Amino acid sequence: MDRKNIEILELDKIKEELKGYAATIPAQEQILGLTPVADLDYVRKCLKEVTAARELMAEFGMPGFGGIRDLRQVLDKLEKGIVLSLQELVDISDSLRGFRSLKRYFREIIDNTEETLLEKYYGLIIQEGEKIIILKELERELEACLDEYGGLKDSASPALARIRSEINRTAHRIREKMDNIIKSPQYQEMLQDNLITKRRDRYVVPVKSEYRNIFQGIVHDQSASGLTLFMEPLAVVQMNNKLSELENEEEKEIYRILKMLSDKAGEYLYELRNNLEVATFLDLCFAKADYSRKIGGVEPEINDQGIIYIVKGRHPLLGEKAVPIDIHVGDKFKTLVITGPNTGGKTVALKTVGLFVLMAQCGIHVPAGQETRLAVFKNVFVDIGDEQSIEQNLSTFSSHMHRIRDFLYKADQESLVLIDELGAGTDPGEGAALGIAIMNSLRKKQATTIVTTHYSQLKNYAYDEEGVENASVEFDLNTLEPTYRILMGVPGGSNAITIARKLGIPEEIVEEASKYLSTDEIKVEKMISALSLERDRYSKLKEEYLAKEEKIDSLIKKYEEMVQRLEKERERILEEARKEAEGILETARRETRNILQDLKKSEFQFRSDIDRKGNQLNQHFKEMEEKLFPAELEEEGKRPRQALAVGDEVRLLSTGSRGQVLSIDEDRQEATVQAGIITVKVSLGDLIKAEMPEIEKKEMVKRYRVRKTERVSPSLDLRGKRYEDAQRILDKYLDDVFLAGLKQVEIIHGKGTGALRIAVQEILEAHAHVKSHRLGRQEEGGLGVTIVDIY
Template sequence: MDKGVIAILELNKIKEEVRKHTATIIGGEIVEKLTPVSDIRYVKKRLQEVTAAKEILNEYGHPPFGGIRDLREILKKVDKGIVLSAKELMNVRNTLAAYSRLEAYFNDLINNLDPRLIEQRFAPVTKQGEKLTPLPELKKELDYALDEYGEIKDRASKKLASLRSEIRIIGNRIRDKLDNIIKDQKYQSMLQDNLVTRRGDRYVVPVRQEYRNSFAGIVHDQSASGMTLFMEPMAVLKLNNKLKGLQRQEEEEVYRILQQLSGLVQQDMLIIKENLKIVSLLDLIFARAAYSNQLKGIAPEINEEGMIDIKQGRHPLLKDEVVPIDIAVGSNKFNTLVITGPNTGGKTVALKTVGLFVLMMQIGLHIPADRGTTLSIFKNVFADIGDEQSIEQNLSTFSSHITRIRSFLEKADQDSLVLMDELGAGTDPREGAALGIAILEKLKSIGAVTIVTTHYSQLKTYAYEQTGVENASVEFDLETLKPTYRILMGIPGGSNALTIAHRLGIPSAIIEKARTMLSGEEIEVESIIAGLNSERKRYRELKESSARKEKEAAELKEKYQALLKDLQQNKQDIIKKAREDAAGIIDTARRESKQILQELKQNDLNSRSEIDRMGNKLNEKFKEVDKKFEDSKGIDSNSRVTDEIEIGDQVRLKNVGRKGEVTDINKDKGEATIQAGIITLKAGLDELIKAEMPDDKKQEMVKRYRVSKAQQVSPKLDLRGERYDTAQGRLDKYLDDVFLAGIKQVEVIHGKGTGALRDAVAEVLKENPHITFFRLGKPEEGGSGVTIVEIN
């Protein structure tokens, strides 16, 4: 891709914005080197990665990239067998720790989410994360030998521990002897100051110059004035020599340890390199995703047919409130677009937006536009935008434009996008317009997708008359005399010069005189354009009004459906209460009739047989009532109103009692297709009642779900490093998953730290209805860094 085009369309500024979101040095360098790629599979893969990473960012937070160092120079040294310094080994250790944190982050995602969800939404990123190899054994060795400041610990070897212990003892003996010397009265007059210091690796005291021969010792240094000598007293000479020997042995032992650790790093060098590559790519992916969030970007649909259709596109570098544009070119109908309209109306911005969107997509970035936006892959993008004249070449504005256009014509083909601002400007208008038309004809004949801006009426006419060419314009509000920055497809832009001049106070006589100088054809064209713009504005206002009304209607429909649902629920509640009341009345009647019959038998012994007959008849009636009551109750409890029937529901036909599953619904005809065993039949919606699933099937489904869920949910949740509110959100979701999975006890790891995370965990656990009991862990369970939770 031409570097000049990348500069003109300001892709480097976009890359700089993306780089701000990188967390590693190598990730930032990769962003700098990004260049547009014309391989559609590559571009699609990059966009899928950004989409997946964006969802992960928004739902689960940013991956922990902190602590990763640029190990490239260190690994080069290791490869050559050079022994690393302790500081360099510390950088390796910190990077290995970062690898472990990243691996834990991705493992947490993979282990706590449904595998189908991961495959559908996150796989382009999680598959990269799964490739990480943390090297815990190497990290353990480095942790054991190095302290947090990058120094070798005493415990790195027994010999080192012994040497350093002896060095401390000898050092203390030397300081004690020197302290005695500086406190001794006979030396007070000889000493410049009562202190012990060091010169090189020897302990010394400051002696006045005039006492050089009186003080028994060796001179190691002197002050700038020469008045003070730094002398090693003879009393500590042997001890200093011994200390020097021990320090030399210490250096040798430290070097041996560094050599050993460097060898361990060398053994795992290839894995460390591969990890560094993976982490850098992940950093790039998440930087792209973060930039997409910043832009409110989307992944455009991609084609290779030269089709561009941008919906509500916003130039990403414009800081003020941006008016979105809709612009299209490259369809079967036209591959050349001529944009006209006033200066500062947005023509150049529209041109740059199209070109920049294509370049952004081809380096794997989302673009700030609405869904449904389509862009094509181009092998070449050519742009002549702005005054690119060269002082050194002594070229005029016109000449510099023509020089660039000549190179377009030499290189462009059917896989090219050509953008030209103010085509033919800078020379005689008639000749410039004629040349512009000839250039467009050439580009059209080779199949290039071309967008140009111009003021020339001849180019508007050309676009109107020629097939494969379309007009567009930037809208201008004649009421406010300001551009709206909207792109009007299919309508050429009017100059509006006379109208604007009249509004700004030029006398009417001058305006009318100017009109008489225009040809009738020019006046008619401007009148037609003005009429088209007026109709377009009226249409847009009607469309916006219609959209508002549709939204209001949708909201009303939603409210109505909610109200209808409430009414239906109230109806069911009323029916249920009525049935309960009826059941009570029947029970009371049964008891009272039984009592009356008993009394009749006792009072009229002669009529007992008749009374028994009446009692039997009454019992039969009660049985009929009970049966009808139970039947109606069954229908009520096993069904819902037909308005709620959906595809997949189990239903029963009222008349025949046959059960089946709804496979299709035709609301216009008010009927449904039912699959009842091997039989398929149609029935009216009013003939169906919704049947509930039997309890045993429900229980079996719950059981199967719990087993499935239990296989996915870990009995441990690690919240270390999370923020207070993020940790509480993750814990809430985890507890729901644990409850559904049927797990009875889990561990929540929050670490000891300041105790803030522990408090956050306790706060959630106190409020959760599924929790039976919770406590801090025992020492063998992790102590106060872990909370043990029992689930009911």
């Protein structure tokens, strides 16, 4: 794509803004190097990556790229086997921590997000983040050698620790000796100042120049004035020599360590390059995503049919001043002619279209509505503005023609051509004729073309020719100001006569001016007037439709909110009812166990007491039933009662217990029933003949909502359970067994310490449905099993 066209559309300004959103130097350089790409699949992929990054950013925040350095030159050195400097190794160490932090960002997302959501919304970015390789060993070795200030730790090697220790001791001895010298009265007169400094890596003191031959020492430097000599006292020469030797040793050891660390880093050259490339890619994507958020960008739908359909597009460089425009071309028509007043927004509209295309082909979201569609073009040709060529001494018209000549030679069906004020700068008649001819040529080449103009002939051309459409920038005749909106299908009027009339020009002059209009101009103005009326009518209908649609949407929203509230309320009521029912049942079980314990402790010869206890038990179940299932009891009253007789085998619906009718009291609607060792008085409505299994089954299902689709196992394994869990599980199991009609089951608790066995037996002792229990025989499992007989 021609560089000049890109500059005119100001893509470089967009890239400069975008650069500020990137954290790493490589990503910033990649942004500045972005160029429009005409590969359809690649452009779609780039835009989707930005969308995924923006979704991630909105859901999980921005990943950190702190610490990641520009390692490109460092890695080139490693590839050549060059020993790295201390700072370069520090850069690698910082980057390794940055890579690890970046990897952790994606790991946390993966660990806390459903796989389907990951794939659907974030897949393109997540799979890149997963490519980062954590280099623990290299990171550990570098951290072991480098301190927080970017220097080498003494502990980087035993030799370095020893050498530095000796350096410190020697330097301390030198300073002590020189302290004695500068404090000695013998040297006070000779010294310029009482301080110790260094020259050429040797400790020296400042001596007055006149004492040069008196002070015993070696001159290493002098002040600019020559009045001060920096001399090394002879008393410390040997120690300074020793210090120099130690410092040389230190340099050699440091070089050895740097080489060792460089060699180690070189072993991970591939991984380091990979991590830098991945981090740069991610930084670029998230920079684009953050920029998209800032400008209110969207991912446009991309096509290769030359279709441009922009909805509420805003020029990104205009900020809040930008007026959203709707404009389209390339579908039913390939050429669009925009007319309207100067400063009305024609040029901005042209630049918006061109810039959007370039941004999308650079993988950058555009500030527009979700329905926006853009095409990929191999070439974008632009002629915008009053650009005279001073060097070639060309007029405005000539410079435009030079550019348009290039377009005509190079344009094809994969080109977008944008021309501002086509045919301007010359005689209007000739300019209009030339403009029509140029548009015809571009149409033959099937180029997607948008031009702006003032010429009425071009409006007529767009009105008459198939494949060409008119558009205009709206002008408010009441305020005499442009609104900057684009009106598709409507040519723009000059409005000169109308404006003159509104500004107070005498009516006779306005009328006379109207007579001088050509036939074509009158035709155009009438056409524009008719279209304007039609547009106003359509706008009114559209407003009414949108108002109704908004009202319907509001009602739908209120309805959905109401349904949600009702559903939540229903769930709350059901949950409260469930908890209340569970509490009632638990109370019933607990009190029933207490009754049974009392019965078992009673003297069985006191039959009347046992009967009373039985009646108490039966009455208790009836009370629980009334609380839990009032609707079923009401329905029961409507159900025809079976005819019973003394001696009938019956079953109590409330408990499921079997018994025999001893007597019937019709007045009280009660029967006395012998159930095992207990005699109880029961409501006739609570009894059903035992020999009617089908009716019995239906009644039990209706009463307790118990599904018999699954068989209750005759064995329960409680091994490994805690006491509380075992009690809860065993209670429910015994209820299920009782309702299923099983007479004997086994409870497996294991041998172990015997604690669980004792706990199980305590529960069985107190349970209402347990007739008896015993430990298993050897062939049944011995001490690890308890056999339970059920009523």
